[in-house]
Amino acid sequence: DTGVSQNPRHKITKRGQNVTFRCDPISEHNRLYWYRQTLGQGPEFLTYFQNEAQLEKSRLLSDRFSAERPKGSFSTLEIQRTEQGDSAMYLCASRGRQFTDTQYFGPGTRLTVL
């Protein structure tokens, strides 16, 4: 068990560019979450996958954001036409099949939009 991994760890981009982040969950976990965390705040839920199905999306997830989990394993989060307000830490978490299972987080991707 290597834990949840995320790539890249840091991303600096110019406003208007597209960026894509990857999350590899714990292998036996079928549930995957994306969160956004800004300075001084707790993580805010963005979206949730069960296997390959995207079952929930937050209102925070504007149409510039899209997430996929094509084979129910790794997931990608893409932000199109980035804005300075998108600068944040993007956290991925995975969770097992039991209702009481907790989430385990990856190290996050820190996005800076110039």
Add this chain to the structure above:
Amino acid sequence: AQKITQTQPGMFVQEKEAVTLDCTYDTSDQSYGLFWYKQPSSGEMIFLIYQGSYDEQNATEGRYSLNFQKARKSANLVISASQLGDSAMYFCAMREGNTGNQFYFGTGTSLTVIP
């Protein structure tokens, strides 16, 4: 209304002393779960302890214990024998809902352990 409230933005504790970090929650569900996570300056969220709403005993994990008071809707984290490595942000979180897929986090408490 906030689902999770952490009223202590910053706390200081002397090394080897115990410290309590406060957390109150708001839910109308009967079945829910409460979690505490630690976030060091490196940014990774580390799971510490879990309490289910139907658990009668307070959860404990090593030096961490959760003081669960259901009627008051509070789930305070107690860290005993503080160590310098405990300096970090601490977040309280709740899982609620029939499917239990939504997790809500508080704004966190910054803990500094003083040598």
